[in-house]
Amino acid sequence: MTDNRSRIAIALVSVALAGAALVSMLVDRRSAGHEFSWWSGAVLDLAVPVQKMVAAPIDFVRDAVRDYMAVLDVRDQNAELRHRLAAAEEENLQLREALVAGGRLARIAEMRDDFEVPMLPAELVGLDVSAWFRSGLVDRGRQHGVFSGMPVINEQGLVGLVTATSRTAAKVMLLIDRQSAVDAMVQRSRSRGIVRGAHGDDLIFEFVVRDADVQPGDVLVTSGIGGVYPKGLRVGEVTEVSGSDSKMLRTAAVRPAVDFGRLEQVFVMLRRGPTMDLLYATEDGDAADSADARQPAGRPRS
Amino acid sequence: MKRVVAIALLALFAPMVQGALALFAPAGWIPDAALLLVVALGLGWPGSLLAALLLSVWVGLVSDLLSGSLIGQHALISLCAFGSARVLSMHFNLHSVPTQMALVAGLTAGSALALGALTAFFLPEAGPGLSGGLALLRHSAVNAVAAPLAIAAVGGLLARLDEDSGRRVLRLEPRRLSP
Numbered sequence: 001m002t003d004n005r006s007r008i009a010i011a012l013v014s015v016a017l018a019g020a021a022l023v024s025m026l027v028d029r030r031s032a033g034h035e036f037s038w039w040s041g042a043v044l045d046l047a048v049p050v051q052k053m054v055a056a057p058i059d060f061v062r063d064a065v066r067d068y069m070a071v072l073d074v075r076d077q078n079a080e081l082r083h084r085l086a087a088a089e090e091e092n093l094q095l096r097e098a099l100v101a102g103g104r105l106a107r108i109a110e111m112r113d114d115f116e117v118p119m120l121p122a123e124l125v126g127l128d129v130s131a132w133f134r135s136g137l138v139d140r141g142r143q144h145g146v147f148s149g150m151p152v153i154n155e156q157g158l159v160g161l162v163t164a165t166s167r168t169a170a171k172v173m174l175l176i177d178r179q180s181a182v183d184a185m186v187q188r189s190r191s192r193g194i195v196r197g198a199h200g201d202d203l204i205f206e207f208v209v210r211d212a213d214v215q216p217g218d219v220l221v222t223s224g225i226g227g228v229y230p231k232g233l234r235v236g237e238v239t240e241v242s243g244s245d246s247k248m249l250r251t252a253a254v255r256p257a258v259d260f261g262r263l264e265q266v267f268v269m270l271r272r273g274p275t276m277d278l279l280y281a282t283e284d285g286d287a288a289d290s291a292d293a294r295q296p297a298g299r300p301r302s
Numbered sequence: 303m304k305r306v307v308a309i310a311l312l313a314l315f316a317p318m319v320q321g322a323l324a325l326f327a328p329a330g331w332i333p334d335a336a337l338l339l340v341v342a343l344g345l346g347w348p349g350s351l352l353a354a355l356l357l358s359v360w361v362g363l364v365s366d367l368l369s370g371s372l373i374g375q376h377a378l379i380s381l382c383a384f385g386s387a388r389v390l391s392m393h394f395n396l397h398s399v400p401t402q403m404a405l406v407a408g409l410t411a412g413s414a415l416a417l418g419a420l421t422a423f424f425l426p427e428a429g430p431g432l433s434g435g436l437a438l439l440r441h442s443a444v445n446a447v448a449a450p451l452a453i454a455a456v457g458g459l460l461a462r463l464d465e466d467s468g469r470r471v472l473r474l475e476p477r478r479l480s481p
Binding site: 009010013014017018020021022023024025026027028029036040043044046047050051052054055058062124125126127128129130131132133134135137163171173177178179200201261263 | 314315317318319320321322323324325326328329330332334335336351352355356359362364365367368369370371372373374375376377378381382385414417418420421424425437441
């Protein structure tokens with residue numbers, strides 16, 4: 001009798017937990033963009049130092065291996081010059097790092113001039129724990145002025161969009177996530193379409209064939225339409241156009257401008273588009289430059 | 303209680319470590335810590351079933367927070383994975399390495415399909431569900447390879463924290479009656 005009762009109780013608890021999970025999904029779908037509650041924000045805040053701690057020794061080893069490989073290359077060179085080359089290589093490595101950083105900053109500065117939006121550098125400390133979603137965690141949050149709906153870029157182009165924030169961390173939906181959709185256009189012909197995440201690290205450009213001029217090698221940039229991303233951010237390059245001309249909707253495979261496999265430093269654009277202001281309600285309205293931020297209405301789509 | 307706290311902390315930190323390691327490997331090549339933990343609980347949780355159910359939801363919830371999914375998506379799948387592992391362990395002998403690998407490979411594929419179905423249902427504008435059979439196979443294989451080690455590790459931790467092992471034996475001397 002008692003055994004039966006406990007079985008029924010367990011079954012009821014299981015159903016209640018499953019129901020709660022379903023309700024949570026519904027609520028999250030409707031209210032995406034709310035800043036995390038204190039407890040869930042605390043998990044994200046905790047994740048940043050933990051993930052930095054885990055990544056640090058791996059980074060060290062990786063850098064050491066790279067350095068070692070560089071030294072091996074030098075060894076193959078002329079014996080008389082080996083000593084000088086090794087010294088030069090050492091110096092070169094440091095200078096190269098400085099140049100790369102300088103180049104990045106210069107390109108970011110150019111982009112910044114183009115968009116006139118303040119940008120905040122951030123470090124990607126972790127990627128999605130699920131193999132089926134593509135998001136990342138950066139080490140900047142509400143206390144740094146980062147809020148949901150803000151675009152994230154790097155020197156290569158568009159990285160994604162901030163979808164949730166805690167005090168010191170922010171979750172970024174990457175451009176290659178299936179839920180990501182960006183209004184884009186071909187830089188050469190100005191043909192417009194939607195860039196979506198496909199599986200893997202690729203993108204798909206969907207466009208209406210009637211007035212579209214899309215060819216392999218074309219560069220795609222954000223169109224600015226949709227009010228999520230500023231106009232002119234580099235999205236990717238068309239690699240292949242598929243589908244016949246007779247179809248209304250055609251697709252093109254796109255290689256992202258950003259190398260998502262080597263994503264380290266990113267920049268959060270500290271101003272979001274008008275659509276994002278409509279979608280997201282903020283606790284600090286000034287952070288989003290929005291005086292009349294309204295209640296969110298769903299997940300962001302460009 | 304010690305067991306519950308230990309597993310709750312493991313559930314909190316394991317996905318964080320997994321997320322950090324994901325920076326250094328292509329997507330799908332890092333084992334799914336949450337799924338492995340839930341399966342290990344399903345196969346070897348010695349305590350109250352209610353606590354195990356709550357723990358499996360917590361495991362999923364942490365994954366939800368560190369993932370791009372809707373909050374509750376991994377929690378629901380985690381609960382189902384725990385239930386599946388528990389029920390299957392009652393009917394089959396899942397102590398051998400091959401059976402554990404097969405179970406985890408199956409649950410990985412099942413959870414991926416369920417995630418795809420839930421995403422398609424709640425976010426239809428996100429496009430069709432999961433595609434990429436090769437990616438699914440690869441991730442199932444990675445999880446399957448890691449499964450025996452993870453299950454053994456969690457089992458070892460649970461055995462170490464066995465609440466009965468710390469108790470002292472009470473010796474009862476037979477009573478002698480004086481003449």
